[in-house]
Amino acid sequence: MTTLKTKLQDDLTAAIRARDELRSATLRLTLTAIQKEEVAGTEARELSDSEVEKIIAREAKKRREAAEAFEKGGRAEQAAREQAEGEVLADYLPKQLTDAELENIVAEAVAEAVGNGAEGPKAMGAVMKIVNPKVAGRAEGGRVAATVKKLLAG
Template structure:
């Protein structure tokens, strides 16, 4: 399980005295525990690995936004710190799909759901999320799906 991999990496980072990696992994564990607590509050079981991938992607997206803001503010050292955190978190995500692979997956999902217009976009995105969570950026995929269905 992904949780076990992260916990083992925390131990390894402690032994190797890798401070940045250790603090990032502890932050990841904390975020996962908070998400589990939220799920339990809603009467749901602990997050599955697929749901954890979504949490990790959200963490990466937050850091990417922070990098942009730090760069605009002239804080290169903080931007570099955020990039290091992105690298640590990204190691636990599956390989990201190329743009061509994303387009092929979208075409397949459109055919599978028999989508004919923009009103069917939710079905297509739902199918993509079920199959490719953690492997594609759904913000970008959403625009591609919309263009494919509108065109």
């Protein structure tokens, strides 16, 4: 069993004992998503820590999007619950890059891609290929793409 999945299960047990309803419900849903992924496909398999991390990131993104939707729908109580669940999941993810750190990484990648002859719309794909491995798990794809577009345009 992966160390991250073990940590989630241990934290779930602790949350249940502490009667922390929010944390235990969030961890249960996340562990269920992990188990579904493990049995998906032709045969069951053990997920690596990086795969578990991707699932946690996906679950956290769902919470952010749900919170925004509830906020727009005028349901502040549900939005606050979704945000709180997202914060619980954020504890298990790597620290997110700041805007300045992301811009520095993208600026280096733009210089490298342009140096290799990429220009115009083709440069976007070339820059993303360079940037994505460097920021994997530490910045959301939409945020990265927006930064790349901004630096290529300016």
